[in-house]
Amino acid sequence: MKTDDARIRWVESPKLGMLGKSYLTLFIKGLTTTLGHLFFHKKVTLESPEQRHKVLDPVNYRGVHRLNKDEQGRVKCVACFLCATACPAHCIDIVAEPSPWPDREKYPKVFNIDELRCIFCGMCEQACPVEAIELTSFYDLTGASREEMIFDKEKLLSVFDQTKEREPMPSKRANDAAQDRLKTCPTSGDSS
């Protein structure tokens, strides 16, 4: 665009009077905001880790991963590598093996997630065809070394045990919702 373009609208900065030149009004305006925050607003910062940040919706939160277990307590993962394929940070490392169970064909012998590399985008969760990997509401993970932050299969399964009550799997949620609907639905009550 050239400077002689007809579409250009030229504006002038407003002429300031005596009061404007002194910046006094702006100074008072700014100070009012500062003092207002100081005395009248509710604090939003927390004294972490003594005080805990409240997770509004644990189901949607994208925190530490967990590996889900099926009804028999076995890892649900079938080692299809789709999470590793989808992962933009290349933080998932899987070693697959024929499974020891008759009803399953393939399972992960090793399932490592480098939590330091992970960017918590949740694409692994979306890619999973068997809802085996999910992100939980755990957000403060600490470790003394880099090795400690590579979560292995056992650790990821233990995250499931800690969170399964609070954050049930999507299929269980759908199941529960259907059960609730059945309970409240008057027609189903009549027929039974």
Place this chain on the structure above:
Amino acid sequence: MPKITIDGREIELPDGQRMNVIEAAKLSGVEIPHYCYHPGLPVVGSCRMCLIETGNCDAKTGEIKMQPKLVPGCTVPATDGLVIVTANEKVRQARAMVEEDLLLRHPVDCPICDKAGECTLQDYYFKYGQASRRTDVMPFTSRKRDLGDVNLFIDRCVLCSRCVRFCAEVSGTAELMIANRGAHEEIDVVPDFPLHNELSGNVVDLCPVGALADKDFLYQQRVWFMRRHRSVCTDCSVGCSIWVEENQDQIYRLKPRENPHVNKWWICNQGRYGYHHVHDANRLAVPRVRKDGKTVDLSWNGLPEELKSKLFTAGHLGGVFSPFISVEEAYLLAKLLRSIDPQAVLAMGPMPRVGEDQKFPGGFVITAEKVPNRRGIEEILGYFMHKVLSFEDFLQEMQRIEFGGVWVSGGYKGPWIEDSAARRFEKIPLLIVQDLFPSSLSERATYQLPAAAFSEREGSYMNRDDRLQTANMAVRPPWGVRAEGSLFWQMLGRKGLYNSRTVLDDLSREVLYFAPAAGPLPDTGLDMKINKLAEVGALTAKTA
């Protein structure tokens, strides 16, 4: 020159070649989907995926008469005046119907299927299938059966019978069969006669779906993570063209690379599974020197110069050329030794032989000579020595001549030298052994250098039929290992990185036999027998 019309486009076919419509369409860039047809196997026309509309064009009047029914393209020979249509609604519907039919009882367990990503059932479904599946069968886990050398996932099979025909026609062992009738048909073997032959791995490549699974590759890696590199099999003197498939410097499988002059579409099991030595933990990993009876680890820093100065002061030199090193590396090593000692004695390494040559009904050959590059080394040695000394000859020479230094290149995949032979190298003051694995010879070496495996270097090999083929580098050598080529390159004082193509150019200029290799080498290799024809021509010209 026969002319056929494909989808309204007239194309000319090469003379004197018999081909069916699938092949003819492929020449003109039209894909006719197919499962059961394979160029290396007899045609059965059972999958019905290649259904097309055909007709004939009257040469005189130009009138086209179409057949009312669709016919399988694999059974229609491409003859003059043939008209085929592959892109109309009728053909599209037929293909979608075949796809739906095949998927009726398919488990759709793609997430755990090793074929996913290179499966024609997947590819064709996206290209030619319907938008949704009308059956209400949920994905399930396929039944599995151990057939012997490979696993069969029964429910994934589309019954194209490629594997059955392969065993009947190419390997000639006929272990596989289709058992039962109708909807209960399955691939099976007769009890107590499992699928077990030298070529059994090929049925896995042939399988268009994930029904036949390699036991070696089972669940090792998903196919989309791997990159493939052109290479040459080094397990026998046939020199089959192969793909090396790797991910992050770990080889996961070898696959045959189509080469009509050497191996067609196949490779043997020995070649297919003969890559495990590359990742063997026992491999020599660091250069070592023996000083006062103790071996000390060295670094490569300054080592090439040290070796060179040691060789200069050693006196009379000898060199043993392993038939596992490439033509370029052999040339560089010969140049190196001859530049230090113009009288250096160069000889061939031992030539392992196992059993007898095996020939299969399909024409595939496995030779008893388990080395890839005997002919190449012979030509190099013949140029420098004017004769080819075998390893036994060299041992005899050692008794006759007092060698100051001997360079032994190994690179064999297994034990290759006997104690008695190794002991005869003991008295040599400067023994440099470059090898993959520790041996009784490397223990006696003054300098022990780790060698690179076939997948870790680039170079050309010449097979028993004088076909020169180039193998690319597929994986990087392990830490501490330097490929032969780059070491010789540096010791010869050349600048920059080792480049096999440059060396081959030099070689083709210097050695008359390799003159045809001056131009670009085709992927299927270059037949060096042209030289012999030239020789014959020169002889006949002389006599005339």
